[in-house]
Amino acid sequence: xxxxxxxxxxxxxxxxxxxxxxxxxxxxxxxxxxxxxxxxxxxxxxxxxxxxxxxxxxxxxxxxxxxxxxxxxxxxxxxxxxxxxxxxxxxx
Amino acid sequence: xxxxxxxxxxxxxxxxxxxxxxxxxxxxxxxxxxxxxxxxxxxxxxxxxxxxxxxxxxxxxxxxxxxxxxxxxxxxxxxxxxxxxxxxxxxxxxxxxxxxxxxxxxxxxxxxxxxxxxxxxxxxxxxxxxxxxxxxxxxxxxxxxxxxxxxxxxxxxxxxxxxxxxxxxxxxxxxxxxxxxxxxxxxxxxxxxxxxxxxxxxxxxxxxxxxxxxxxxxxxxxxxxxxxxxxxxxxxxxxxxxxxxxxxxxxxxxxxxxxxxxxxxxxxxxxxxxxxxxxxxxxxxxxxxxxxxxxxxxxxxxxxxxxxxxxxxxxxxxxxxxxxxxxxxxxxxxxxxxxxxxxxxxxxxxxxxxxxxxxxxxxxxxxxxxxxxxxxxxxxxxxxxxxxxxxxxxxxxxxxxxxxxxxxxxxxxxxxxxxxxxxxxxxxxxxxxxxxxxxxxxxxxxxxxxxxxxxxxxxxxxx
Numbered sequence: 001x002x003x004x005x006x007x008x009x010x011x012x013x014x015x016x017x018x019x020x021x022x023x024x025x026x027x028x029x030x031x032x033x034x035x036x037x038x039x040x041x042x043x044x045x046x047x048x049x050x051x052x053x054x055x056x057x058x059x060x061x062x063x064x065x066x067x068x069x070x071x072x073x074x075x076x077x078x079x080x081x082x083x084x085x086x087x088x089x090x091x092x
Numbered sequence: 093x094x095x096x097x098x099x100x101x102x103x104x105x106x107x108x109x110x111x112x113x114x115x116x117x118x119x120x121x122x123x124x125x126x127x128x129x130x131x132x133x134x135x136x137x138x139x140x141x142x143x144x145x146x147x148x149x150x151x152x153x154x155x156x157x158x159x160x161x162x163x164x165x166x167x168x169x170x171x172x173x174x175x176x177x178x179x180x181x182x183x184x185x186x187x188x189x190x191x192x193x194x195x196x197x198x199x200x201x202x203x204x205x206x207x208x209x210x211x212x213x214x215x216x217x218x219x220x221x222x223x224x225x226x227x228x229x230x231x232x233x234x235x236x237x238x239x240x241x242x243x244x245x246x247x248x249x250x251x252x253x254x255x256x257x258x259x260x261x262x263x264x265x266x267x268x269x270x271x272x273x274x275x276x277x278x279x280x281x282x283x284x285x286x287x288x289x290x291x292x293x294x295x296x297x298x299x300x301x302x303x304x305x306x307x308x309x310x311x312x313x314x315x316x317x318x319x320x321x322x323x324x325x326x327x328x329x330x331x332x333x334x335x336x337x338x339x340x341x342x343x344x345x346x347x348x349x350x351x352x353x354x355x356x357x358x359x360x361x362x363x364x365x366x367x368x369x370x371x372x373x374x375x376x377x378x379x380x381x382x383x384x385x386x387x388x389x390x391x392x393x394x395x396x397x398x399x400x401x402x403x404x405x406x407x408x409x410x411x412x413x414x415x416x417x418x419x420x421x422x423x424x425x426x427x428x429x430x431x432x433x434x435x436x437x438x439x440x441x442x443x444x445x446x447x448x449x450x451x452x453x454x455x456x457x458x459x460x461x462x463x464x465x466x467x468x469x470x471x472x473x474x475x476x477x478x479x480x481x482x483x484x485x486x487x488x489x490x491x492x493x494x495x496x497x498x499x500x501x502x503x504x505x506x507x508x509x510x511x512x513x514x515x516x517x518x519x520x521x522x523x524x525x526x527x528x529x530x531x532x533x534x535x536x537x538x539x540x541x542x543x544x545x546x547x548x549x550x551x552x553x554x555x
Binding site: 001003004007010014015018019021022023024025026027028029030031032033034036037039041042043044045046047048049050051052053054055056058059060062063064065066067068070071072073074075076078079080081082083085086087088089 | 102105106109110112113114116117118119120122123125126127129130132133136137140141143145146147148149151152154155156158159160162163164166167168170172175178179182183185186188189190191192193195196197199200209210211306307310313314317318320321322323324325326327328329330331332333334335336337338339340342343346434436439441442443444446447450451453456459461
């Protein structure tokens with residue numbers, strides 16, 4: 001229970017930080033914001049890596065699938081965001 | 093000590109993600125922000141690879157190579173007009189990754205101890221549920237955006253009843269998973285039923301509302317990651333998931349406000365059928381619509397000192413953004429002030445139109461928000477509306493019975509002259525006629541957006 005409360009505290013505080021930071025992002029950058037948040041939500045990769053590396057073959061299979069999916073998010077998300085943001089920079 | 097280093101690195105990664113998002117508050121700092129986020133991710137992945145539970149690396153490396161390659165190809169190949177599809181797909185992949193990680197954790201947890209703690213099982217059920225709804229909902233949204241599935245609202249009788257039954261079933265299965273964490277089949281049944289629910293929830297939503305749905309699913313994918321963080325008691329997942337969840341919710345809210353609709357109405361209601369009591373197209377347009385030639389429009393531009401361009405998604409469909417940008421550059425070289433008015437739902441996702449204009453080398457400071465452009469629109473000599481319809485329909489202000497009543501619009505009718513480039517007088521998504529086209533100060537330029545702009549440019553250069 002105590003562990004849950006600790007995690008929940010982090011969860012609630014992070015939501016507040018999220019609201020504070022994201023309300024300041026101008027509409028011009030809302031599409032890169034979405035693809036960028038796709039990229040960072042690929043952080044599931046961290047959990048996927050550990051599952052893949054364990055001895056049980058079932059978790060290795062499940063882990064492998066999630067490593068593939070999360071890597072698409074991380075690499076695809078950061079790269080496409082960078083591509084878009086570079087277009088905003090170009091002329092200025 | 094080892095745990096300390098890992099957790100400390102995760103904290104640093106979380107901080108880098110937050111600074112990365114902060115960088116997005118201005119186009120100047122945005123590229124650096126994105127790089128900071130990528131550094132945070134690299135750090136988190138590297139320290140995780142040192143985890144002592146890992147016995148073999150071949151599948152990890154293989155998975156990262158395969159996924160990374162797919163991601164890189166997607167990121168380099170995707171057309172900017174198709175960004176909503178890409179984000180929809182990535183939302184879905186994030187949800188699916190959470191399903192599998194939580195499922196694996198459930199199996200591991202059960203093999204390590206006899207009774208996994210309650211936090212783990214509740215969070216596992218939540219990950220499976222949210223992940224499955226996100227994945228399948230996103231696939232349907234992708235299909236609708238891509239035109240693989242009917243863009244129209246797909247409705248069938250008893251839909252609400254079926255959804256309610258599925259919701260109850262999902263709830264029951266979730267409780268089942270929490271009480272019997274050793275029964276893995278219950279978890280996969282939960283994922284299965286939640287998948288059907290995900291499909292059925294998005295299927296009835298029309299194409300015009302996809303910006304809201306994609307933003308909402310973006311939020312769900314974050315919540316799925318946060319739930320997985322609870323499963324693994326991993327703070328970096330919880331923090332990142334919450335940030336993404338908050339971001340998606342804010343964007344959903346902005347999109348709903350821009351259409352003057354509540355989220356419930358978008359998700360469960362159908363957009364009002366075209367105005368009973370409202371005027372028909374013939375009554376609105378009859379004999380009052382004036383059409384012009386590109387040469388006449390060029391003369392107007394020639395005399396104008398201040399021009400505003402209002403792009404809609406139709407402009408992107410006819411691939412006219414580059415010609416529009418060249419026209420603006422030509423006018424500016426003759427001393428005319430040119431700015432763009434961007435309605436929040438002008439594109440097919442939040443901020444989409446801004447990206448399309450940026451791709452055509454339009455500087456971001458000439459892209460004005462709806463509120464900004466409305467403040468000065470009465471001083472504009474010529475407004476050029478291209479590919480937009482409902483977002484400039486004055487009925488939103490004047491007719492309380494109209495389906496778009498109260499929707500914030502760009503008040504182009506207050507400018508001195510309005511030029512509308514459009515193929516015909518056909519209605520937009522709302523299905524209602526637009527009295528703007530029949531105003532005294534409006535001129536219609538009928539034809540393909542790209543061709544008309546090029547014709548205007550030629551005429552301007554000749555004059």
